Each structure stands twice: as C-alpha cells, then as structure tokens.
Amino acid sequence: MTEPTLISARPQLTDPRGFLLAAMADLPLSMAIGWALFRANLRARQRRSALGYLWLLAPAAAATVICTYLQSRRIVEIGSTQLPYAAHVLAGMLLWQIFVEALNAPLQQLTISRQMMTRSRVPHEAIIIGGVFEVLLNGAIRLAVLAAAAAWFGVDFAPTILLVPLGAAALILLGLAFGMIILPWGLLYQDVGRAIALGTTLWFFLTPVFYRAPAGGLTRINPVTPLLDSTRSWIGPGGASAAFLPVTAGAAACLVLAWLFYRLARPHVVARLG
Template sequence: MQQSKQLDAKGDQALKPVQQSRKDLPVIVYAPESRLRSPGKLFKEMWYDLLASRDLAWQLLIRDISAQYRQSVLGILWAFIPPLVTALGLSLLQNNRIVNLGKTDIPYPLYVLFSMTLWQMFTDSMNNSMGAVKAAKSMLSQIRVPAEAFVIAKLGQTFFNFSVQLILVVILFIVYQIQGQLQVSWSVILAPVALIHLVMFGTAIGLILGPLSSLYSDVNKAMSFIIRIWFFITPVIFALPRGGHWATLVKLNPVTPLLVTTRELATTGNISYPIGFWVASAIAIISFCLGWTFYRLAMPFIVERAAMS
C-alpha cells in the first residue's frame, strides 16, 4: 500500500512539467464570427506566420528542387530546352519570311527567348501557387504549420527555374553586345522591380484559383485553355502592335505592360507603355493582397474537407 502511494506521488511529479507546458501553449478558440471583421488582427497573424514559415519553406524548397530533377537523365538541361527550341524555330520562320511577327527593337532570337523566359515565369508562379494549395492540404490535415510556407517554397522554386533559364539569356546578351547589335541600358537594374510585379500577379491568380481547383477539377482544365489563349494575346513571340483593334486587345491584357516593361528595362531602357505598367502594377499588388487573404481564409475549409473525405 505504501509502495503504491509512492508510485502515485512520483507519477504526479512527472505530470507536473507536462501540465505546466500545456498551460504555456496558446489557446485557440474557434468562433462563428467572420475573421474579416477584425482585419488588423488577421493581417497581423498573416505577417507573423509569414516570418515563422521561413525554415519550413526552405526545407520544402530543397525537397521540391531535388524531386524535380531526381529521375531525369538530362536533369537541369530541361530548363533550357523548351525556350531554346521555341526561339530557334520562330527565328527560322521569321528569317525565311514564312511568318511576319513584326519588327523588334532587339535581335529577334534574343527577343523571343527572353520573352519566353518571362512568360514561363508568369505561368510557373500561377501554377506553382495553385500547387501549393494541394501540398498544404495534405500536410495541414496532419500537423499545424503556417500555410504560407508552401507558397514561399513554390515561389522559391519558380525563381530557381527562372535563374537557370536566365543563364542562356545572359549568354545571348553578351554575344549580341559584342557584335554591336545590342546596347544594354543602365535601366537593367530596375528590371527586377517590374519582374516582381509580374510574379505577384501570377501568384495572386494562383492563390485565388488554388482553393477552387482543389474542390473542382474543372478549374485546372479550364485554366489550361485560358493560358493558351492568353499566350497569343501577349507580345511574347510578336512585337507590340502599334494600332488597330488587335493592339487594343493586347494592351488591355494586364500581363502585357508588366512583361513588356521588364523586357524593355533589361534591354533598351525605352518604356513604351508607362501608364499601362503603373496600372497593371497596382492591379498586381491589390490582387496579391486579396489572393493571400483568400488563401488564408479558405485553407481551414479545404483542410476540413480533405479530412472528411
């Protein structure tokens, strides 16, 4: 009897640190009230979780990059092949006058290769952000971690792929500059600003469509068609039209001023569409904030839906 009392006393002493640690944990209270009624508190939580997600985002980024080229013979060369083949094919068609894609301010091979790289970064930022929802859904149903970590990891993967493709673009820059066919302006140092706005716009679309695509597969199928149409109304493989209804349609495309301004800042420095750039930049920033908020509010419902299925 005395021995059992001693064991109970030891057990109570062992449970005290656990009980104390449980008291130190934050208490999470779920209420039916909408979190948008306290936007200041919501944005404060979003910012804190963004800072807290750095370590996890880095680990996810290393994992995703390793998995991307793990079972591939050519490995990282696949980042060069698609834009290079497209640039060579279109250059041959342009030089042999099979198609007329307009007159460009820089040599056409460099024009189309650089534009394809920028377009690929825009679509990657959109598709990877949509993929972040799928990756977060499976992990958040098992462990509580900041949902922003998955978005940051996918954005890191987007910038990594862009930096790899940019190597070939820089080589062409140097070749054409040595040949005297290209004069790079000092404005190249401002090109990353326009590039970030382009990525923000693509990320915003991905954050808004990501939760919807996890519920309805029609979203992914529809976006594959929309991106193809979007490509042909963006001056990626053709010069920016100067007049007519087609020029109006191309200029109404919000990607056009972001992509064109990035390309012009990195090459000639002559911005052809400054007003459109500032309008598109404002749209990109506002859309990014709305997309992040929608992603933050939608993820608990997506995780709950995944847990129930």
C-alpha cells in the same frame, strides 16, 4: 504534450484586428518553414532528374528556333523588333515562363502537399512560399541564360539591363496574384487546373512573346503585356511602358487581398478536402 488546436465555428471577421494580426504572425514562421521545404524539394528534384535545369530552357529554345525559321522564310511576317528577332523571342519566352510558373505555383504546391495541409499545423503560406523560392531560383537561371544569349546575339546592352530583375519580379508578383485568386477553387475542383492550362495557352497568343505589341486590341488590355514588353525593352536601349507601375501596384494589392481571402476560405477548403 502538444497544445491542442481549437476549432471554432465563430466567423473570423468578427474580430478583424485579431484576424490580421494572426495572418501577419504566420509570415515569419512561414518564411523559415518555406525555406526548409524549398531546400528539401530541391534535393529531391536533383535526384529524380538527369537533365535538371535544361528542362527550364528547352521550351524557350525550341520556340526560338521555330519562330526564327518561320520569320526568316517569311512564312510569318513579324516586322522589325528592338532586339534581334531571335533574342526578342527568347526573351519573351523566358519571361512568359517565369509568369506562368508563378501563376501555377500556389495551386501546384498545395496540391502536392495535400496531406501536409490537412493533417498538420504547418501554415499553408509556408508551402506556397517554398514554391515561390523555387520560382525565384528558376527565374534567376533563366535571366542568366538570357543575358548570355543576348550577348551572343550581339545585343547592345544599355544600363537599363539592371532593371530586368525588377521586371521579372513584377511578372512573378502578377502571376502569384492570379494564382492566389483561383487557389481556393483550384483545390476543390480539378476542372480549375485544366482550365488554367487551357487559359494560359490562349493567353500566350494574346501576349507579345514572339511579335511586337500592337497599338491596340486585346493585347493592350492584357496585364502581362506592359510587364513583359518593358522588361524585354530594358535589355537594349528601351524604356518602360506607362502601365508598368500601375499594373505592378495593382498586382501587389490583389495578391494581399487574395491571400487574406484564402485565409478566410482555408478552414472550409480543408474541411472539404478531409
């Protein structure tokens, strides 16, 4: 017989040390289960899709073609960029996709696995980690394509290109932090998912994806800007924004706090979901 699960109305923070120890104890188990879920989802996705990973690249390729055409015809005046303009747009689009995919991953994974999270004892972290592995794989594919495309566009690579994966990891960290913050409400209300889709569309235009980051304005207070701009500049002979490390450190702290908050909210969320 399996050991029964004890459900108590006692607030979890009456024993803060026990709460933190339980949270840390779930992580190793979640990693192993998350890896298994990732492999199963990967096999299922390969069976269901004929074009596979081409869908990861199609939006960025289409945006690059359109933006390059508009810029070449002087329909939109962008100004000079550190990289060739086509490479500038492609890098911005691929890095933006990495961020948005990480932001959506927690809510998407738990929404898809709703029955598992309400009817089994699998840690919710395992389901989220399975999605994070998928984000990492997709990000690695995008970076490999970006490196090949940048070489084709004639970009003069600098040693800082070795830091590009670090920048992509920082974007994933920031996306996960935002994703975990909105997760409890996103599971309870479908409106949150629709708001995310609208919000990221507006957010896209406030992020220097296809244009240079201006000296001031809303773009400069956008936390994605220093991470995306720095990562793209590392492809060529560029440097990091001064805000790169503070934003990355803040994202890491927010991710931990949001994760602990979700663990507190989890019993109430599961009870509401039924």
